[in-house]
Amino acid sequence: MPKRKAAIAVGGVAALGAAALLLPHANASQDDASAAGTAKTLKAADASDLAAQLQKALGDAIAGSYYDSARQQLVVNVVSGDDNVIVQAKKAGAAVRQVENSTAELKAAAGTLRTKATIPGTAWAVDPRTDKVVVTADSTVTGAKWDRLQSTVRSLGSGMATLKKSGGTFKTFVSGGDAIFSQVQGGTVRCSLGFNVKASDGSPAFLTAGHCGVAAKDWSDSQNGQPIATVDQATFPGNGDFSLVKYNDPATQAPSEVNTGNGQTVQINQAVDATVGETVFRMGSTTGLHDGQVTGLDATVNFQSETDPNGVDTVTGLIQTNVCAEAGDSGGSLFTQDGGAVGLTSGGSGDCTNGGETFFQPVTTALQATGATLGDGGAGAGGQAGAGDQAGAGDPSASAGGQAGAGDQSGAGDPSASAGGQAGAGDQSGAGDPSASGGDQAGGGDPAGTGEQAGGDQIGGSDTP
Incomplete structure (x- = not known):
């Protein structure tokens, strides 16, 4: 019986324009x-x-x-x-x-925020470029909540923290990357595969967002298909947002690569820690390929609890970026142009029209916590070019091995050409309507999706029958 080959793929990569995405931004230096x-x-x-x-x-x-x-x-x-x-x-x-501010002083400021301002819709992280803690409040933080947050930030001193508003709402972005599905009471949970790995016992597995692993145990590569993988470990909320999901078939081939659509892949060589100021790339089935910069580390995010209307789901230790994301992008891969696995999409605020903040689970932390290791790769289609290896407009053959980089999408690209079909914009389907993508939880909220759900998404463009 032929083995299934599970690659990390993104269905329906949008035509985003290679030059704009692949050339690292020349950010103005903020040092003296x-x-x-x-x-x-x-x-x-x-x-x-x-x-x-x-x-x-x-x-x-x-x-x-x-x-x-x-x-x-x-x-x-x-x-x-x-x-x-x-x-x-x-x-x-x-x-x-x-x-002026030492690490100890910045950590103390973050601790004060945790004690006095753990409010749904808030986040904070240390920005070494300003030597301050940057506190962000989403659109739901108003009235007494805003007054409380503002008062707490002011109490830290003018040189210790800054406060800014975000136009959107902090929420988890379930889905993105390769579409994976689970049937639960009330509808279909839809998430996405992040990076293929090897579990500590040597079995094939993958990492995805922790809130996906908490939401459902058994996962399929098609909306109504049989489960192919089972959650082994899941963390959310708390010290991270990650899950280790093991493939049920121990013969599953799980190459360490990101499939960027149209037959193009990026080999993932190692897990790397994020550095503030570096350019990173994110793949998501809703919005395709986008890039941006890391803006903060060890971020704390306070999501509105999805199970308790008066509660808060606090997640710590995340990477903060200005890479945009939307509902349907969660769990997707954050990586560098030279094949470093950086993070798993967790959640954030904003969209890819107006921008916003997006938070990611560090891959290095997830690997350490689960005992997993990045897979040793597999045979991709042709040579593997880095995410930033642009071969020139309209000439993908110029890149190494005949494969364009992860961001080499021309304006006239065909999103339908990527394997797996276009994934829906939503993260969780509405109750009673498994085909509707868009709600944050199965059976609730925003059931109207903006994307087209493909019922037959497969894990990887190179799946064998």
Whole structure:
């Protein structure tokens, strides 16, 4: 009996324009003159490695770091007067910026917010580029809730935190990536596959969002199909938003790759930690390929509870970005242009018309918690180009192995050409109507989807019968 090959795919990738997505944004540097110096020129991945090394060696003596993409340098924040740390950071090849707020002070500020302002629709994360805690409130935070949040932020001091409003509503973005389905009481739960992995016992598995694993146990690769995978571990809410789901067939081939549609894939080489300032790519079945920058780490997000109208689902340890996402993109892959697995789409606010904030579960944390490892790959269709390996307009054959990068979608692209069909815009179907995509939970809320649900989505464009 032929083996099923499970690849990470995104159905219906929109025609987004390759040049706009593949060229890293030249962000204006936000560091002061002290960061200029003789720092090494680094790629984002190398900067992430250096940041991890310095963090391990110097600990909280470093008040955060970020990647300056304009100068291609790692900038390390050091509290004024700590000359020994400055010398060590510069010797390692980083640019150094002297700041006022220490790591301990920033953590204390975040702790105060957790104690006094855990309000549904709020989020906060440390932004090393401003050396402050950035607090965000969505459109539901009004009246007494807004007054309480504003008062708490002010109590931290003007130089410690900033407060901003988001036009949308913080919610989990179930679905995205490869469509996976589960039948539950009240309708169909629809989520998405993030990255294929190997479980600690060597069996094939995949990572997806934790709220998907909490919502349902058994998952299929088609809307009314038989289950092909079973949740082994799930975390949500709390210290993360991730699930490990094992394939039921131990012979399932699960290559470590992201299928970006139209026969194009990006090989995933390793799990990497996010670095503030680096460019990242997100795939989602609703909105296709989008890129943006990491804006904060160790973010805390307070989602309105989906089971208790007066409750809050607090998730910690997330990556904050300005990459857009919409309902239907949750669980999808966040990765770098050179094949580093960064995160799993969790939730956020806004859309891909007006922008917003999107939060991701770090892959490195999910792997450590579940004991899983990234798969050792598989034979893709042709050579694998990185997400940023653009082959020039209209010439995908110029990329390595004849495959264009993850973002090489021309304006005249054919979204229907990607395997699995167009996935619906919604994350959970409405009660009694499994075909409706759009609600956040099975049986409730926003049952009207904006996308077209394909009943026969398959895991991977290279599935064998």
